[in-house]
């Protein structure tokens with residue numbers, strides 16, 4: 001094995017949106033950073049499609065807002081449809097109170113490419129793809145990371161580590177940090193399409209107990225469908241092309257004929273880590289919290305984690321404020337719990353829960369009717385739908 005070859009201020013593990021944003025923010029401040037990603041490239045899977053104004057402000061902070069805004073549908077909202085396909089509520093965030101549209105459509109793989117390209121601006125940030133962090137050992141003064149690549153093992157030393165290694169974070173597990181919360185039984189089929197000529201610029205949310213579903217617009221003629229899997233259905237059957245097209249035909253004959261770019265079945269989780277740090281290692285993004293995608297908050301929360309994290313690291317490093325490492329999660333959790341609550345509530349509203357019987361289903365119906373008939377309830381939904389200030 002190689003001797004410890006490099007010294008960095010911060011080792012960032014994972015080049016998802018969290019790690020890439022951390023890399024950019026540290027690069028802006030000339031912090032010696034190593035960003036390590038086990039995959040050869042950034043993701044291509046269907047993932048986040050809604051970006052809020054707070055995240056765009058983070059992009060502004062790292063001087064990438066102009067680039068990111070070139071590939072979004074600015075200020076898109078949601079129209080909510082009953083099982084009879086009549087629209088009973090609309091959220092149209094057409095204001096820009098904090099300088100950016102409050103919610104916009106985007107594509108995560110595009111954002112990740114933009115963030116990765118942004119890193120090239122900084123000589124203080126080194127990026128290594130196809131490199132996995134196999135082990136971390138800390139001694140109070142710093143952390144030594146063992147990295148593995150196709151050509152073998154190497155070691156690096158860093159003052160701090162940011163674990164941005166995603167929902168299944170191996171680092172979180174190694175630190176013995178528990179994720180409290182639950183996983184919804186239902187799975188969802190996610191389908192990304194290309195070549196759409198549908199110019200409807202808002203999300204259609206189908207609150208239909210027989211098959212809850214969403215159809216979301218995207219930049220450059222892309223379109224996303226999210227459909228709940230029903231009891232008895234099998235994931236491998238649902239992703240078969242013929243079946244996907246048949247399902248989409250219930251919503252739009254045109255969309256059912258489009259090019260299918262990606263299709264995958266996901267479980268929805270609502271979980272938050274009990275602790276966000278272990279010594280000099282700090283968790284951020286999905287490694288620290290998972291929200292059901294129904295609220296479209298996961299990546300947006302990651303952007304605010306990074307913002308808080310940067311300030312904590314800087315004050316700890318430059319001013320010796322070691323108390324702040326402990327307070328990092330407290331700062332972020334105020335926002336995370338709000339988003340988790342909203343995403344959980346949205347999921348309860350959209351999913352089917354047959355195990356709760358007729359009473360549970362009637363309660364869900366009552367909740368939807370209240371939402372449809374109350375301006376106050378609609379205002380509460382709208383308030384949470386956009387970026388929550390931090």
Ligand SMILES: Cc1cc2nc3c(=O)[nH]c(=O)nc-3n(C[C@H](O)[C@H](O)[C@H](O)COP(=O)(O)OP(=O)(O)OC[C@H]3O[C@@H](n4cnc5c(N)ncnc54)[C@H](O)[C@@H]3O)c2cc1C
Pocket residue numbers: 013014015016017018019036037038039046047048049050051108131132133134164165166167169170190266284285286287293295296297298299300301302
């Ligand atoms: C269907 C779906 C729809 C969604 N929609 C939205 C939305 O509209 N809006 C929103 O805000 N969020 C949304 N999300 C959530 C969003 O995609 C996630 O919150 C976001 O990807 C989290 O980013 P991350 O960087 O924390 O983790 P990840 O994106 O998972 O990145 C972690 C990275 O770490 C790497 N890694 C792991 N272990 C190691 C290791 N040991 N060494 C090196 N590298 C490692 C992984 O390869 C990966 O690249 C959605 C998610 C899904 C699944």
